[in-house]
Amino acid sequence: EVQLVESGGGLVQPARSLRLSCAASGFTLGEYAMHWVRQAPGKGLEWVSGISWNSGDIAYADSVQGRFTISRDNAKQSLYLQMNSLRSEDSALYYCARTAGPDYRNAEFDSWGQGTLVSVSS
């Protein structure tokens, strides 16, 4: 069974940093591209970042470009999101999602975790 478990969320002050993790099981992470998607309370889904199977291709939403860094360790079956210079508008539930293939482009998100909550407030 495919499982994605996010962790690392919490309450953080503006301008500080936080690192999210996503532990994958039930499949070989290195065969799939992965994404981070967030959802502010009561709001819609917002794509954050995507990474190809070998980290060769990476993309970010304009809202996080230059502040967030996506990475992965296939040997550890883990995906990460380093979030720097956090703002109040980054407060959201952060999901990791698996793409149905090795390339993050033009592919559906076929499995999702349950999310980890990030709250940015002083």
Add this chain to the structure above:
Amino acid sequence: YVLTQPPSVSVAPGETARITCGGNNIESKTVHWYQQRPGQAPVLVISNDSGRPSGVPERFSGSNSGNTATLSISRVEAGDEADYYCQVWDGSSDQDVFGTGTKVTVL
């Protein structure tokens, strides 16, 4: 790239719900649809415009033409009550985009 959905759709049990996703020349893109029940993570219900992942009821179908993609749910049940999102990858920006979301209410 902007994807526009109606905020809400109401439908009686047994009827058909149609949820639209509007975008400039969206027919040139590949559209995926997700269902999100309250308090739960999204679930893929339609891939590649009209494909139905394993386990998704045949009542769910999709189409994509012109500037509008459509998710149809026939013989609507109470359990279909959820938020629905369309999604595409925009090649010009190399970014994925989600629609604004539609809340489906079963009367």
